[in-house]
Amino acid sequence: MAPVIAPFEATAVESIPSTVNLCKTTFRTHKSKPVAYRLVQLRKLWWGLHDNMEALTEACKKDLGKPVFETGISEIDWCMNDIIFVTKNLEKWAKDESAPDIDLQNKLFSPRIKKEPLGTVLIIGAFNFPIQLSFGPLIGAIAAGCTAVLKPSEVSPASAMVLKKIVEEYLDPNAYAVVNGSIPESTALLNEKWDKIFYTGSGNVGTIIAKKAAETLTPVCLELGGQNPAFVTNHADARLAARRLLWGKLHNAGQVCISQNYIMVEKDILPAFIEQLKVAIKEFYPKGQRNSEDFARIVNNRHFQRIKKMVDDSKGKILIGGEMDESDNFIEITVVLVQDQNDSMIVDESFGPLMPLLAVDNIEEAIRTANSVHSTPLGLYAFGSKAETTKILNEVTSGGASINDAFYHGSIPTLAFGGVGDSGQGAYRGKASFDTFTHRRSITTTPGWIEKMLDIRYPPYAGKLEKFRKMNGKKANFDRNGKEIKGLGYWLRGPSFKAGLVRWVLVAAVAFGANRYATAGAGRLPSWLR
Structure with missing residues (x-):
């Protein structure tokens, strides 16, 4: 029997200021700062996920048609494993650090770095991975000692309600809260003053959040998307490239911010690559994607229509797939051979099961094409020889990269994840989640007995500058041309x-x-x- 999930209910807008104020007040009591408190909250969150596995799985199925396996490995288990990793390392991360590379004379002042929580933070999740992209940053906020308000995506309403239930039943209600809703509720939240805002979603909304945050000098961490390129050279293994890039598009029906947006294939290997795509699709879905429990659906009709329009407006040739069913928001994996980078399937992020292929003469042409796309990609995927993949990494910027695979770097909970340029700013996951909600506070302690040595810094200054330079000046180890002087x-x-x-x-x-x-x-x- 499927678990009962409460119908979606937006939080009353008028209650939001008091909810935020409660979290701020709790932080000011320093309740959330002790490491012991943080560990208890993280462990309770782990049990909240454990006890609600069935409800979370059912919610993801209702929202996205997400297969049970995908919900397990990339949503529930991902968060639970991240919690275990964080709890095992938190005491070590939270300790004061000795300042690095300090001169002997400055060691007398006991310089150190103290890790302090930023304060009360706002976390805005995304619909495509409603559990991971909401609880992932929340794990970091709790670990850092912050209090937090979580705003799940209303586009995945069933998941949002289960998240709210877990937070309210398992975490400290004075320190952590969930606000559900859409634009009115998000606007009310952004009107509050935060110590940091963490947002996952589109670049358009990210721009709005960044502008709003700038009004109050609030720091942000933005995890956005991007037109992520994939490269398949003549030296690649056509079968492996096809299977792995296909997996990158079939997972969550392509609703993954780091899946490849287009694939550039050298012309000589293109026929073999296309043939291997056909073989892999038959292996993965012997009864077809339409009837498979292992293939997700598009989240709603609005996104269905957006993806359909990209295909309808394309001047390319459909090689594989193309079947769509609006009644079920079903779009099968659609492989299209496009003519240039201005095709409708490349100029915008598809965020769906579309695989546009662009034939190129050589790797240099592929690199030029990737660099001419205005959006800095969140991910990059290269298949070829070591020399070729190294060249691609060196000459194309991206938030992260997987060599000989599709977005595997983004599946490791302990590996820092983040964008660059248009694809975002800041990073999280594992220790990076702790770091993104932590202020590294530099502290020194000046002993009283050292006062005589400090006399040089006090006025009158006459004759003291030369003495100061002799004491503190450092000799350059390079000449006027920037060449290093190699002394003894x-x-x-x-x-x-x-x-x-x-x-x-x-x-x-x-x-x-x-x-x-x-x-x-x-x-x-x-x-x-x-």
Whole structure:
């Protein structure tokens, strides 16, 4: 029997200021700062996920038609494993750090870095991974010692209600809250003053949030999308490239911000690559995608129509797929051979099961094409020789990259994840989640006995500048042309000196041992030591 999920209910707009104020008040009592408190909240969140697995799975099925397997590995288990990782490492992360590379004289001031929570934060989740993209940053906020208000996406309403239930039943209600709703509720939340705003979603909404945050100098972490390129060179394994890139588009029916948006394939390997796509689709869905429980649906009709229009407006040729059913928001994986980068299937992020292929003459053309697309990609995927994939990594900027795979870098909970340029700013997951909600506060302590040494800094200044420079000045180790001056220190640090020193020590040790051997009358020295 399927678990009962409460119907979606928006939070009363007039209650939002008091909800935010409660979380702020709790933070000001310092209740959320002790590591022991944070660990308890994280462990309770783990049990909240554990106890509501069936409800979360059913909610994702209702919202997105998401397969049980996908909900498990990329939603529930992902968050639970992240919590375990964070709880095992939190005490170590939260400790004060000694300041690095400090001069001897400054060590007298005990410089250190103290990790402090930013305060009360707002987290705005996304519809495509309604659990991971909401609870993922919340894990980081709790770990950092912040209090938080979570705003799940209303586009996945069933999931939003289960998230609200978990937070209210398992976490401290004075420190953590969920606000559900759409534009009015989001607007009311953005009108509040936050210590940080964490948003996952589209670039258009991200721009609105960044502008609103700028009014009050509120820092933001923006996890956006991008027109992510994939490269398949003549040296790639056509079968592996086809299977792995296909997986990147079939997962969640392509509603993944880091799945490839278009694939550039060198012309010689293009026929083999297309053939392997056909083979892989038959292997993955022997009864077809329409009748498979392993293929998700588009989240709603608005997004269905958006994706359909991209296909309808394309001047390319459909090679595989193309079936759509509006009544079920079903779109099967659709492979289209397009003519250029201005095709409707490339100029915008598809966020659906579309696989436009663009034939290129060589890797240089592919790199030029990727760099001419205005949006900086969130992900990059390259299949080819090591020299080719290295060249692509060096010459195309992206938030992250997976070589010989599709978005695998984004599936590891402990690996920092974030965009660059148009695809976002800031990073999270694992320790990066703790860091993004933490202020690294530099602190020094000046002892009273050192006052005589500090006399140089006080007026009158006459004659003190030269003395100060002698005490604190550092000599440049380079000339006017920027060339390094290799003095004695360089050679003492160099590998040849170190190797010679090791040889000298070994020879000396052997000679010393042989001398003791001879002195003791144990026999004649070998000829090679005489």
